[in-house]
Amino acid sequence: xxxxxxxxxxxxxxxxxxxxxxxxxxxxxxxxxxxxxxxxxxxxxxxxxxxxxxxxxxxxxxxxxxxxxxxxxxxxxxxxxxxxxxxxxxxxxxxxxxxxxxxxxxxxxxxxxxxxxxxxxxxxxxxxxxxxxx
Numbered sequence: 001x002x003x004x005x006x007x008x009x010x011x012x013x014x015x016x017x018x019x020x021x022x023x024x025x026x027x028x029x030x031x032x033x034x035x036x037x038x039x040x041x042x043x044x045x046x047x048x049x050x051x052x053x054x055x056x057x058x059x060x061x062x063x064x065x066x067x068x069x070x071x072x073x074x075x076x077x078x079x080x081x082x083x084x085x086x087x088x089x090x091x092x093x094x095x096x097x098x099x100x101x102x103x104x105x106x107x108x109x110x111x112x113x114x115x116x117x118x119x120x121x122x123x124x125x126x127x128x129x130x131x132x133x134x
Contacts, residue, residue, distance in 0.1 A: 003029060003069060005060050008076050013054045021050050023058055023071055031069030033058060040074050 003009070003025060011023035011031070020034045033056075038049050050056070057077075061070040098106070 003027070003031075003060055003063055005062060008057060008059050011056055011058050011071070013050050013052050013056060016046055016050060016052060018046070021046060023056060025058075025069070029067075029069060031058070031060070031071040033071045033073055037061070037072035037074055 011025045013021050014024045015022040020032050024030050035043050035046050058071040059076040061072050063069050
């Protein structure tokens with residue numbers, strides 16, 4: 001079976017690296033899914049998305065003259081996921097839609113909490129502000 005650019009094929013993950021995953025395609029050829037082509041959102045650790053031996057649907061992006069095959073999992077999906085649907089799999093990351101003011105207020109509160117915690121931590125290591133009076 002020849003691999004054609006634009007075709008969608010089923011493959012099996014054979015290896016995972018920090019920059020992507022190798023997928024064995026029908027016919028025995030192997031292609032690379034770059035880490036940026038794994039999901040619609042930012043992928044920090046590819047191991048959270050793929051496992052060796054997993055079957056995946058991939059779209060062929062390019063086939064180089066030297067035999068290298070570029071693949072995409074996110075472009076193989078028929079319709080892009082909406083952001084709310086993408087978050088459903090990550091329960092701890094789900095937040096209802098917020099207005100800009102609500103986001104800003106939350107950000108300011110979290111920033112103030114982190115700053116005060118940082119100040120308490122560093123002052124306790126130095127002995128506080130007024131501990132060295134001459």
